[in-house]
Amino acid sequence: MSDEQPRTQPRTTLSARAVVFDMDGTLVDSTALVERIWTEWCGPLGLHPGEVLSFAHGRQTADTVRRFLPELDEEAVLRHVDALLSVEGEAPDGVVEIPGAADFVAALPASLVALVTSAPGGIARTRTAVAGVGLPAVVLASEDVPVGKPAPDGYLRAAELLGVEPSDVVVFEDAEAGLQAARASGAQVVVVGDHDGPAAAGLPRIRDYVGATVEVGDDGVLTLVL
Template sequence: MEYDAILFDLFGTLVDDEGRAIEGAAELLVRLGGYKRALVTSCGRGLAVGLLRHAGLPAFEILVTADDVEANKPAPDGYLAAAKLLDIVPERCLVVEDSQQGIAAARAAGMDVVAVLRGRERGFALAATHAFKSLVHFGDALQVGPNSRVRL
């Protein structure tokens, strides 16, 4: 399937509990630099920006935080807001998540979801469209084309 945008969760997907970049995060974000992407997180804007900076990850042009929506995950509000800001229909967005709440939010928004397992069993992510052992494995499977779309 081809997607017009990739929406990323922050905690557990791009940064760990200590604010360090998760293996493969920086490389993947640099690789996707010319593509439509957004960060959707349940934390506040200041914390999100600070974590990205601390982890040495590239900034996101589109950032949807708890400050921007009425209801956080598992409500779909954040993902729907990001799709609207990107001017992409939800069905053409791929979400990268690591939690049941985030997966539920993306599915409720009508989006396909990649679950990043990071050592956990697939059981927590049964509602995800795809599951990968790590962000590196996801990046290896992701095809980035010249048509401003990504394929999985």
């Protein structure tokens, strides 16, 4: 028998002055719900659910509708968006916490945390409540960010509201569009989950927040050990 002990993956240590989270796939797992809603939407329209879901993840609902129904005028786009969001808001079952997310968010100083999500604010409040994850005081939802991910606008605005430079922010993201947005903002970026698209290349990665810790220095600098 070998005397060697199983190797564990090296931990990542990051320093920052603020932390910003995406929501779906990053703090809460709503995959089953989102896949069902988009699949049901695709059926009558003759669209391929896999293609729609691949594009939709991390993006605002209106951007996905415009992408796959380019012939629609804006009024018709908004009717589709309202119908999709109505279903999402009425069906929170199946939304669960990413393991360790609630404790990790609670360990961070409340004044140094923000959420940037492509979901509307009402859905963000519902999903985080169902999953038992505390909602930060600073929340930028789809209605607060006219140009959504992959544009960096939401993350740049979050840094501004938190009173820090983007380079002093650590962003936790899980999807290609969100990772592109976070990287373009100049923030430090951590991939949550198993996404391996181009925007994830070279970034630190965590499966979940179990075992993650945070220390607050006397100078206000956060040391995150992931």
